[in-house]
Amino acid sequence: MILVIDFGGQYNQLIARRVRENNVYCEVHTAGNFDKVRELKPEGIILTGGPQSVYAKDSSLPPAELFDMGVPILGICYGAQAMAKVLGGTVEPARVSEYGKTTVEIIGASRLFDGVEKKSVAWMSHTDRIFSVPENFTVTASTADCPVAAMEDAARKLYAVQFHPEVVHTVEGKKIFSNFVDICGCKRDWKMSSFVADTVARLKAKIGGGKVLCALSGGVDSSVAAVLLSKAVGKNLTCVFVDHGLLRKNEAAEVAEVFSGFDLNFIKVDAGERFLNKLRGVVEPERKRKIIGEEFIRVFEEVSKKIGAVDYLVQGTIYPDVIESGLGKSAVIKSHHNVGGLPDFVDFKEIVEPLRMLFKDEVRQAGRELGLPEHIVNRQPFPGPGLGIRIIGEVTAEKVALVQDADAIYREEIARAGVDKDLAQYFAALTNMRSVGVMGDGRTYDCAVALRAVLTSDFMTAEAAQIPWEVLSRAANRIVNEVKGVNRVLYDCTSKPPATIEFE
Ligand code: XMP
Secondary structure (H helix, E strand, O other): OEEEEEOOOOOHHHHHHHHHOOOOOEEEEEOOOHHHHHHHOOOEEEEOOOOOOOOOOOOOOOOHHHHHOOOOEEEEOHHHHHHHHHOOOEEEEEEEEEEEEEEEEEOOOOHHHOOOOOEEEEEEEEEEEEEEOOOOOEEEEEOOOOOOOEEEEHHHOEEEEOOOOOOOOOOOHHHHHHHHHHHOOOOOOOOHHHHHHHHHHHHHHHHOOOOEEEEEOOOHHHHHHHHHHHHHHHHHEEEEEEEOOOOOOOHHHHHHHHHHOOOOEEEEEEOHHHHHHHHOOOOOHHHHHHHHHHHHHHHHHHHHHHHOOOOEEEOOOOHHHHHHHOOOOHHHHHHHHHHOOHHHOOOOOEEEOOOOOOOHHHHHHHHHHOOOOHHHHOOOOOOOOHHHHOEOOOOOHHHHHHHHHHHHHHHHHHHHOOOHHHOOEEEEEEEEEEEEEEEOOEEEEEEEEEEEEEEOOOOOOEEEOOOOHHHHHHHHHHHHHHOOOEEEEEEOOOOEOOOOOOOO
């Protein structure tokens, strides 16, 4: 295992990922707990970048003993400067702050740069720089503005780079991580199946005969978390799946069917009518969100009261959620985001988050290992409030059915054309527009459905996808022919910003 000690840098999530790409297990821990580092017995340690300056009064620096553990260490950016400072080198404000692509030149021979081009482009983002290296260190790379772009004490296997090898813009970055993994002597035998087996064993040892509760949404993260727990504790796990009636067509039945195949207690609550009653007459999207979120809590509360006290509550938090909410606070943020603060009223001792260290595609891989079907594993993101926010204006049972049918047709056509793999998210929404149409010989005055499809990797910004025209026109034709009450189909060409991905 390689341990990443996190000093708060924006690219830290990528470091763990680069290590795992080399089939080596990697965990990220916040800086500050040296006893924990020793306890984890890592084969290598990476000190990340971070926003602080090593000279700031309250900057967090690793203790000198860390470098005496005999474990190879790679310091990146702030991590490099921290290594220099703690071991007796000096760090100063850079003459020129370097941001972006810079040419790095390798000086002399270094195992860390084995097979790396002598001159290559690397990503820089720093305001301080190492001025003088500690005793026994040599400079192994430089840039025009940064004489110490890399340094090392090869005998002690201590390495430091000022640039960011984890970022794709650093052309030789992957090679550098691969070399570091070799320096650490890691066996490169970690696979997703080992993650699954290790996690199940760890959960079994931790939870023993304790009772576990999981709020299952049917999304990828909570499904994978639930199955991991089911493998570890079987019937001591209870999954509660609240069907708020605002799911996609057939989704509730599909989820129930999939989970009936696993060893766990599965409780499905059909609460569609309750939600519709609460939503009657409500048109404002934020109000709808609040109502759906609150009602979700009420339903979950009622069910969990029947279950009684549990020892653990499972959350499908994944690494990007941890980053989004700041390390250590993820549980709270995630529950607010999806199910509105469940931990506040459920009587439990501890939260378990078995996917905390994984990225979305790694979670999907774990899901496959666990035997979840592709339609769950590849599920696109779906908002907690569901179709309630994909219907503009008042939500009624008729409108839900209409948008479900239109959406199912659209998804079917997208999948048939094989373009689903290229899209981050795609769905149908129901506008509150009615307009005149002609069907047969008669006049209609019916609804307009909007189709949306976006490309994005972070969901913070997105662009409208250029779906092939024949796919759009086939979907539009089928929707007006097969879905009663629709006589017009529109395609949303707007990017985010200024629009959002959801159509609410
Ligand atoms: P927007 O519409 O804000 O959506 O551009 C960005 C991404 O977030 C999803 N989304 C939600 N996910 N609960 C969720 O779990 C929500 O309340 C929620 N609202 C939006 C949306 O589907 C898109 O992927």
